Amino acid sequence: xxxxxxxxxxxxxxxxGKSIIxxxxxxxxxxxxxxxxxxxxxxxxxxxxxxxxxxxAKGETLIDTAKTIDQMAADVIIIRHSSSGAPHLISNYTNAxxxxxxxGMNEHPTxxxxxxMTMQEKKGGFQGLRVAIVGDVKHSRVARSNxxxxxxxxxxxxxxxxxxxxxxxxxxxxxKAYTDIDRAIEGADVVMGLRIQLERQKKGLFPSVRxxxxxxxxNEERLKLAAPDAIVMHPGPVNRGVELSAAVIDxxxxxxxxQVTNGVCVRMAVLNLLAGK
Amino acid sequence: MRLLIKNGHIIDPxxxxxxxxxxxxxxxxxxxxxxxxxxxxAQVLDASGKIVAPGLIDLHVHFREPGYEYKEDIETGSKAAxxxxxxxxxxxxxxxxxxxxxxxxxxxMNRGRExxxxxxxxxxxxxxxxxxGELSEIGELKAAGAVGISDDGRPVLSPSLMKxxxxxxxxxxxxxxxxxxxxDLVDGGSxxxxxxxxxxxxxxxxxxxESVAVSRDVLLAEETGGRLHVCHVSTKNAIEAxxxxxxxxxxxxxxxxxxYFSLTDRACDGFNTNAKMNPPLRDDEDVQxxxxxxxxxxxxxxxxxxxPHHFDEKELExxxxxxxxxxxxxxxxxxxxxxxxxxxxxxSQLIEKMSVNPASILGIDKGTLGEGKPADxxxxxxxxxxxxxxHEFESKGKNSPYDGFELYxxxxxxxxxGKIVYQED
Numbered sequence: 049x050x051x052x053x054x055x056x057x058x059x060x061x062x063x064x065g066k067s068i069i070x071x072x073x074x075x076x077x078x079x080x081x082x083x084x085x086x087x088x089x090x091x092x093x094x095x096x097x098x099x100x101x102x103x104x105a106k107g108e109t110l111i112d113t114a115k116t117i118d119q120m121a122a123d124v125i126i127i128r129h130s131s132s133g134a135p136h137l138i139s140n141y142t143n144a145x146x147x148x149x150x151x152g153m154n155e156h157p158t159x160x161x162x163x164x165m166t167m168q169e170k171k172g173g174f175q176g177l178r179v180a181i182v183g184d185v186k187h188s189r190v191a192r193s194n195x196x197x198x199x200x201x202x203x204x205x206x207x208x209x210x211x212x213x214x215x216x217x218x219x220x221x222x223x224k225a226y227t228d229i230d231r232a233i234e235g236a237d238v239v240m241g242l243r244i245q246l247e248r249q250k251k252g253l254f255p256s257v258r259x260x261x262x263x264x265x266x267n268e269e270r271l272k273l274a275a276p277d278a279i280v281m282h283p284g285p286v287n288r289g290v291e292l293s294a295a296v297i298d299x300x301x302x303x304x305x306x307q308v309t310n311g312v313c314v315r316m317a318v319l320n321l322l323a324g325k
Numbered sequence: 326m327r328l329l330i331k332n333g334h335i336i337d338p339x340x341x342x343x344x345x346x347x348x349x350x351x352x353x354x355x356x357x358x359x360x361x362x363x364x365x366x367a368q369v370l371d372a373s374g375k376i377v378a379p380g381l382i383d384l385h386v387h388f389r390e391p392g393y394e395y396k397e398d399i400e401t402g403s404k405a406a407x408x409x410x411x412x413x414x415x416x417x418x419x420x421x422x423x424x425x426x427x428x429x430x431x432x433x434m435n436r437g438r439e440x441x442x443x444x445x446x447x448x449x450x451x452x453x454x455x456x457x458g459e460l461s462e463i464g465e466l467k468a469a470g471a472v473g474i475s476d477d478g479r480p481v482l483s484p485s486l487m488k489x490x491x492x493x494x495x496x497x498x499x500x501x502x503x504x505x506x507x508x509d510l511v512d513g514g515s516x517x518x519x520x521x522x523x524x525x526x527x528x529x530x531x532x533x534x535e536s537v538a539v540s541r542d543v544l545l546a547e548e549t550g551g552r553l554h555v556c557h558v559s560t561k562n563a564i565e566a567x568x569x570x571x572x573x574x575x576x577x578x579x580x581x582x583x584x585y586f587s588l589t590d591r592a593c594d595g596f597n598t599n600a601k602m603n604p605p606l607r608d609d610e611d612v613q614x615x616x617x618x619x620x621x622x623x624x625x626x627x628x629x630x631x632x633p634h635h636f637d638e639k640e641l642e643x644x645x646x647x648x649x650x651x652x653x654x655x656x657x658x659x660x661x662x663x664x665x666x667x668x669x670x671x672x673s674q675l676i677e678k679m680s681v682n683p684a685s686i687l688g689i690d691k692g693t694l695g696e697g698k699p700a701d702x703x704x705x706x707x708x709x710x711x712x713x714x715x716h717e718f719e720s721k722g723k724n725s726p727y728d729g730f731e732l733y734x735x736x737x738x739x740x741x742x743g744k745i746v747y748q749e750d
Contacts, residue, residue, distance in 0.1 A: 110642060131642030132526040133596030152644070154526025192526055216529055217520035 183242030208232025333372030380412025392421025491551025633722020661734030
């Protein structure tokens with residue numbers, strides 16, 4: 049899949065005759081585009097539904113919306129929703145395969161898969177790999193999916209972030225959690241920053257962007273604590289100078305651009321597995 | 326009409342009875358209890374191998390009428406009560422409109438009497454419109470027959486309003502049934518904050534949302550000398566606050582619900598909205614604390630918080646689904662199975678929590694099988710397990726987390742004022 053994407057032969061037909069719908073209840077640029085391109089590269093018919101432009105705005109329930117799409121012979125419905133468990137809910141009512149493109153604070157499995165693909169390429173495997181995930185862990189579906197998958201693959205996962213943005217009892221998932229992010233980054237082979245929603249500040253979860261960056265931002269100085277060949281990842285979009293300094297984002301350890309490429313490839317693979325002939 | 330219940334194991338904690346006896350009922354009251362009673366004119370009910378106890382009294386139900394009859398009405402709620410062995414219920418006033426005046430109190434009680442399957446009592450609101458602004462006309466509510474006041478479903482937001490309510494209601498000997506919750510701490514949460522909320526990616530409700538509010542309210546009760554009944558207690562620290570205030574002599578009583586001693590937040594796994602209620606299911610530590618508090622008397626009563634909802638209001642995203650579960654048709658079974666069969670309480674203690682103490686909290690002459698008392702009676706089986714099936718419920722609400730559970734304590738017969746209102750097929 050990656051070869052197809054990189055070599056420019058972006059027209060497979062393994063999903064020709066299949067219809068793939070993206071049903072997005074939250075704003076998204078890259079994830080939606082990534083899925084849409086993945087569908088098209090594989091020859092599927094792709095259509096988008098943005099929640100505000102549909103009957104959802106008229107008060108239709110999620111289940112009814114999903115049933116309606118299903119009745120139009122969709123093969124795959126890709127859903128993003130602000131409520132945790134929304135994909136799980138509609139999967140009980142549809143014949144189409146459901147792909148979770150991010151549900152609330154719960155999971156974002158294809159993001160985790162593209163992260164794993166990137167780590168595999170750069171680090172060659174997961175046994176003994178130390179992955180530090182730093183930032184707003186509490187509200188992060190990316191963090192949760194990464195934790196579940198990385199633990200399964202045999203990596204060591206450490207989390208870092210302010211106490212107000214660390215979920216309750218997170219260590220019961222088999223990870224270490226630090227509020228001193230230097231300790232989280234120390235010796236890490238992979239340092240992953242998480243996006244900070246700036247509106248969290250208004251809710252009092254951290255006092256200011258300035259203080260956040262000072263204590264929890266990943267800069268070149270802090271990166272020296274990581275393994276010498278550590279890579280830096282971020283699910284995007286990045287708040288430059290907040291969770292990562294500009295120098296780190298654009299630095300030679302950053303693999304953020306490749307993550308995006310791998311995102312398309314991984315989603316092609318997922319769609320092919322679910323709907324391919 | 327005369328009724329003779331033969332050979333039942335009578336549990337009547339108020340009169341210290343715990344043995345096999347016969348019970349003769351005439352003209353709606355208990356005529357006599359004893360061995361080998363005979364009466365030629367009476368209909369005979371054989372209760373061999375069964376428990377015979379005073380009818381259950383549920384301090385906390387939502388019958389949804391007026392306004393939300395699509396969820397439940399007083400008739401279907403009464404049928405559910407009768408099937409669950411519950412002969413007296415206290416309706417919460419968060420209907421539409423809310424019950425904040427005497428006319429609505431009388432409407433609810435009259436409907437209950439017309440239907441005649443359970444004694445339907447009701448609370449009135451603490452504040453007008455349940456808006457936490459001004460006190461409702463508590464004197465008028467009392468005169469119309471309300472047995473207490475409550476803004477249940479919502480907390481009284483202002484501490485000073487709660488203080489005034491405690492002061493004012495005392496004059497009318499009206500208990501305040503308090504839904505004590507700090508909404509600021511709830512902060513949009515939809516289940517207990519802990520490992521499970523982290524695992525499911527759902528916003529958590531900290532235990533302090535309950536314990537902080539309960540602490541406030543018990544201190545206000547202590548200061549004013551007012552009568553406070555704390556509803557649906559679910560956390561260890563709220564229990565500790567109640568225990569300490571009781572020790573200091575405050576006039577406080579408390580209830581918990583069957584789900585708080587039988588389930589934990591693990592029941593929410595798979596985004597199970599039938600395990601979503603407020604307060605939310607907690608963890609093992611809290612379940613243990615609730616059981617201990619029932620055993621040591623800190624928690625006086627078990628009430629269901631019977632909260633029927635339409636299927637469409639539950640079959641939603643977890644954070645969008647409404648709070649609440651039905652309980653009238655499973656409360657006795659859950660109590661027998663999780664408290665008595667496990668040796669935490671005796672059957673007699675369970676009947677105290679589900680009948681004797683609720684009667685005394687309300688100040689009504691029930692919860693007893695004494696001679697001359699109203700013949701409100703439940704007959705149930707403690708020996709043979711049965712399987713819960715929500716589709717057999719009389720309630721319109723099928724929103725129960727106990728569907729498919731195997732329970733002991735199946736109700737066989739319910740008698741209200743000497744009349745059989747439920748008889749198992």
